[in-house]
Amino acid sequence: MTTTEDFQVSVKAAEQYEARFVPAIFAEWAPLLASIAGVGTGQAVLDVACGTGIVSRTVAERVGPTGRVAGVDLNDGMLAVARRLRPDLDWRQGDVAALPFDDRTFDTALCQMALMFFPDRVAALREMARVARPGGVVALAVPAALNTQPAYGPFVEMAVRLTGPEAASLLGAYWACGDLDALCDLVTSAGLEVTDTWTHLGTAAFDSAVHLAATEVEGSPLVERITADAYAAIRAGAEDVLRPFVDPTGRLDAPLRGHLVAGRVRAR
Ligand SMILES: C[S@@+](CC[C@H](N)C(=O)[O-])C[C@H]1O[C@@H](n2cnc3c(N)ncnc32)[C@H](O)[C@@H]1O
Numbered sequence: 582m583t584t585t586e587d588f589q590v591s592v593k594a595a596e597q598y599e600a601r602f603v604p605a606i607f608a609e610w611a612p613l614l615a616s617i618a619g620v621g622t623g624q625a626v627l628d629v630a631c632g633t634g635i636v637s638r639t640v641a642e643r644v645g646p647t648g649r650v651a652g653v654d655l656n657d658g659m660l661a662v663a664r665r666l667r668p669d670l671d672w673r674q675g676d677v678a679a680l681p682f683d684d685r686t687f688d689t690a691l692c693q694m695a696l697m698f699f700p701d702r703v704a705a706l707r708e709m710a711r712v713a714r715p716g717g718v719v720a721l722a723v724p725a726a727l728n729t730q731p732a733y734g735p736f737v738e739m740a741v742r743l744t745g746p747e748a749a750s751l752l753g754a755y756w757a758c759g760d761l762d763a764l765c766d767l768v769t770s771a772g773l774e775v776t777d778t779w780t781h782l783g784t785a786a787f788d789s790a791v792h793l794a795a796t797e798v799e800g801s802p803l804v805e806r807i808t809a810d811a812y813a814a815i816r817a818g819a820e821d822v823l824r825p826f827v828d829p830t831g832r833l834d835a836p837l838r839g840h841l842v843a844g845r846v847r848a849r
Pocket of ligand 1: 587588589603607629630631632633634635636653654655656659675676677678692693694695698699700
């Protein structure tokens, strides 16, 4: 499996990502990922493709002052926001293909909602295992397949219809690791032993359907790729296709299904 999408954004979009996407969607998954990985007091934890750092911040509370947390991401804009929020944590610019850490540096390596953007996913998982100690854990969270998403399925179908192939490529990439069996096969192919899997039905909670559309566009690379007319059409379309998930006050609670997988690093 390969992708040409790597979710690169400007500092402005990274601020939008932190202000809108993180509270609406990603904050819910970070404690689940920490739990499936068994993160606890005193551990050294790496957050791969950390974005603006929600997993790192969540994990920092769990490992406490005797632990250590580092976040690595390709994108300087994301890291600028991460650093602004938690200057005390260790933020590094880097590619998952060649993580800037020695072998066996961490007890746990986590990756939330990013595996689908890596061009070589098995190599990325091997690299995460390399920087973890034998007996340590590599754990992932990814969105489940689009055909299992009651709200995002119709939303993405509508948005792809209204936009060009570049937008469609990003909107399709989010779901590329969403088959749980195939995901476990990837983890096994990287030499890890799958120890636990969960499928969780989360909630993408927004002030309105239009807010979901605005966040999906302005907090992602889409903002650079679509015309003002296409953006207006997506906002209008969102009100239509997401109506079943909107309450009488206009608030949206859109179901978002995802998979979490934990793998143990083998002795080497
Ligand atoms: C959807 S965001 C997820 C960020 C964060 N994990 C969270 O839960 O909010 C995807 C992130 O993957 C990063 N990314 C994509 N390809 C990468 C690579 N090859 N190495 C490191 N980071 C990468 C992007 O820069 C972006 O910050």
